[in-house]
Ligand SMILES: Nc1ncnc2c1ncn2[C@@H]1O[C@H](COP(=O)(O)OP(=O)(O)OP(=O)(O)O)[C@@H](O)[C@H]1O
């Protein structure tokens with residue numbers, strides 16, 4: 001199947017020493033299965049990509065395993081923590097949920113396992129994605145690539161966003177000729193500017209990527225706190241409200257927006273934004289938080305080296321017509337869901353980690369100065385193989 005176990009050349013940590021690395025010794029496409037549990041804490045997305053780590057040859061089946069209310073509460077309780085019993089419980093939950101979700105897939109060569117980000121502080125304590133890739137490899141009998149972000153952070157990068165190298169491959173897949181942007185609107189927003197005239201994603205100028213600000217997380221949190229609902233479905237609440245410009249101006253005055261990209265965020269970095277809309281009615285508050293997401297994107301778009309020909313939107317936010325309309329009003333180019341070009345906006349992140357897993361296994365970089373601000377090219381990730389005793 002084109003995947004041969006070998007030892008990783010220079011283990012850098014105890015974590016890596018206990019693992020056996022893999023290299024993919026063929027240039028042929030492999031069937032990689034990627035899994036992502038995003039900042040919205042809704043569930044596990046999983047999807048297959050056929051790739052050689054450069055080109056996309058095709059997209060395979062996909063699946064979704066929702067978290068129960070209890071599981072969601074357990075994950076939420078561990079957010080922002082770096083260690084302790086809640087983190088351990090969250091890690092076990094994530095490993096178990098992924099084992100369930102991924103066991104449904106057949107004839108897979110390699111698994112890319114992102115895990116769940118609990119805390120992200122690239123200029124401080126680092127970045128923490130929980131979930132045991134080694135345990136998952138054992139449970140599924142498949143090689144698993146995981147811990148994608150730590151090496152980038154260790155080398156001075158933001159550790160996020162990491163989907164941009166995949167977005168570059170998607171731009172080639174759709175045969176884009178003009179610069180374009182991919183915009184992911186999950187709990188946090190992130191933007192990738194791609195210039196498809198370059199041959200390789202790591203070429204200087206091919207990619208610029210960064211987090212744009214909070215996307216749906218503050219809206220979800222406010223909906224939960226005030227109305228006991230997980231989201232503003234279809235923008236129904238925001239539609240009846242008005243954006244409060246004073247709050248919007250205070251939001252845009254946050255130092256994050258003055259920073260040059262690349263830059264990244266933790267889910268709860270802007271949690272206090274809810275305080276800015278505390279006095280507003282439900283609909284005005286939700287409209288204002290929705291407007292903040294759009295304003296962060298519009299502000300970020302100013303960093304694009306050339307005007308993009310279009311913005312392709314992925315993630316749950318593309319389902320919110322009020323948010324999409326706000327983006328269309330504030331951006332100078334067409335704003336369309338990725339489905340317009342035949343991609344799957346619910347699965348793009350899972351597909352990204354399938355693609356990145358193959359790059360890691362082949363020793364190819366997964367981030368560069370334009371995507372995470374890292375000084376050199378980094379191919380982060382641990383590769384855990386099957387049938388290897390875990391060192392105590
Ligand atoms: N029909 C809808 N109307 C409005 N908002 C929606 C709709 N569907 C999804 N969303 C929003 O999208 C969110 C989920 O988006 P997504 O699954 O892309 O997030 P994620 O992948 O967990 O986050 P991230 O990309 O930050 O890791 C929901 O929490 C909700 O706020």
Ligand SMILES: CC(=O)N[C@H]1[C@@H]2OC[C@@H](O2)[C@@H](O)[C@@H]1O[C@H](C)C(=O)O
Nearest residue numbers: 039117120160161162163188190349
């Ligand atoms: C630290 C972390 O998990 N960041 C996520 C989060 O969710 C969206 C945004 O913030 C992005 O930076 C990243 O995820 C995507 C998949 C990425 O790495 O490209």
